[in-house]
Amino acid sequence: MGSTDSRAQAQARFLARLALVCVLAAVVALLAVSGLGGLLILPAGMAGLAVTAAGIWWVLSRRGAVRVAAALLALAAPAGVVVLYAWANLWSAALISVLLLAAAVACMRAALGRVRQHGIRAVASAPPGHPVLIMNPKSGGGKVGRFGLVEKAEALGARVVLLDTSVETDVAEIARQAVAGGADLLGVAGGDGTQARVAQVAAEHGVPFLVVSAGTRNHFAMDLGLDRDDPSRCLDALTDGEELRVDLGMVDGRAFVNTVSFGVYAQIVQRPEYRDAKADTALDVLPDLLLGYSGSALHARTDRTRLETQQAVLVSNNPYARPEPMTAGGRRPRLDRGTLGVVAVRVTTAAQAAEVALRGSRAAALHVLTAPRITLASDAETIPVAVDGEALNLPTPVTCTIRPRALRVLVPRHRPGTAGAAPPVDWHAIIALALGRPAS
Known part of the structure; x- marks a missing residue:
């Protein structure tokens, strides 16, 4: 050595x-x-x-x-x-x-x-005896059907629960029932929001969790090194897998695997028209949000830092390699550091925008830090929050914490993205x- x-x-x-x-x-x-x-x-x-x-x-x-x-x-x-x-x-x-x-x-x-050192240390793991996989047939534009994930999972001995997307379904309750029925592994083929809800149940019961990259962006799968082009390769973990111990972010008792957004972005995704016209909706509401004509003032506090009247705060389950986690290719080198990543910004003038462009994380308007706990406060009784891309409203103050190595993730031994982020x-x-x- x-x-x-x-x-x-x-x-x-x-x-x-x-x-x-x-x-x-x-x-x-x-x-x-x-x-x-x-x-x-x-x-x-x-x-x-x-x-x-x-x-x-x-x-x-x-x-x-x-x-x-x-x-x-x-x-x-x-x-x-x-x-x-x-x-x-x-x-x-x-x-x-x-x-x-x-x-x-x-x-x-x-x-x-x-x-x-980058990446997470993997340990050998025996194949599960009674795996249960929850699959969303509409996730990622229909990847479950396009890649034949149901048939492949069942051929490998898994029981598949196919969600009925015509009605509202509590995937966490489905996961709890599966564990009560003897499941020794829980998996999800769906978006990161669904992944987080089932991951929380897996962590509570100490059973391994399997990620199948059938969502749209698959940020969590990317940071685990999984194949995002062919989600069926994630199923290889059922017969030839190894286990990673990763952290789980928590926001007011709800788990998140990637990020929690507060402020401008969270307010935009609350708009009912956002899903059908993202760019037009953002351009329509951004002037009022950025200049403070609408929305509530947002204050952030960690054990050592206080940030007043921020426009946007992004809290991540472990810090990203660069302070632009929402850009394409943003990655977290580790998911087991036991800390939250925090990016906060307040830009009110063109000069500040230019400084951010030239100086990046050293600009006065941009704060990049890590903390095991952060509390977001506001004068409003509730604030909009985007948890792994899903729009919520939570009562203030809102607290984010991290549960170190709380989640056992079963992954294939051969993964195309294990090199991690530069x-x-x-x-x-x-x-x-x-x-x-x-x-x-």
Whole structure:
């Protein structure tokens, strides 16, 4: 083990130094190809990004002619940067610089990946004797039928409960009845909201839980490393599986496997028209929400931090690798750290929007932290909450906690996504590695 760790440290140190060499080479390339004019590439690009971010803010927070003008500005800013590069004949320098910086980022993430442990330790598990799988035939646009999940599960010895989507069904009660009837595994082929409700029952009774990626986005399945393209491969766990111990988030006694959203997003999904016209609904209500004309003030408090009048707060079951968990590809490297991830934002001006675009998590308007417990308060008696994408209204204050390693998840031994998320770039850690010091 010691030689393996030493080899990983040596590889990380080499990659960190190579990354810094690439960054230096990118600067040299700018000067060598274009002289001092090459140094215009970076500030011009950052200025274009800032103007674009400001334009997007006005698009979201204004209506009518101002929104139209802001949209044109957001499109014109990057186009202006391109014209500037062409006029100053900086294309070759820009291309070389971008390639070198891309190589630097790849080396940085590879270096950090060598010294930071990702993924969850799996343990051997015997096949279940009486598995029960709950399946939603409409989830994910009909994946249950399209992939023949009922037939494949039954062929592997599972009992399948097919939900009647024409009536409202309590999946948690179905799961409890299954355990009372002798089920030694509970599984779900459905969305993350359904997964969470059955996972809570599995955790309460200490039985393993099986995730079948038959939902639309399958965020939980992605972070477990499961195959999201072919949900039938998740059923391999019934005969050739291993067990992971993962955390379970709780919001006022209700489990969540991914996120709980408060504020702007949660208020938008409450709208009855949102399901049929997401973009139009959001554009219609965002100006009032962002500028404080509607909705209640939202305050967040952890053991060490207090955040006043936030526009949006996202609480996740374990922190995401980057502070943009709602973007495509956002992932959690671990699901067993025993802590919540918290992302809170309050942007009220175009300047603040530009700062977030340029500085990311270091911007004053954006707060990224971890905590085992967070309480959301408001002057209103109830606030809208989106729990794993499902719209609810909960009485204030609302408290989110985490149950460390509460859920036993049975997964196939062979999973396509076990490599996990690439670690975010951390300049302090990279410089420390390059100097031969440990990366904290």
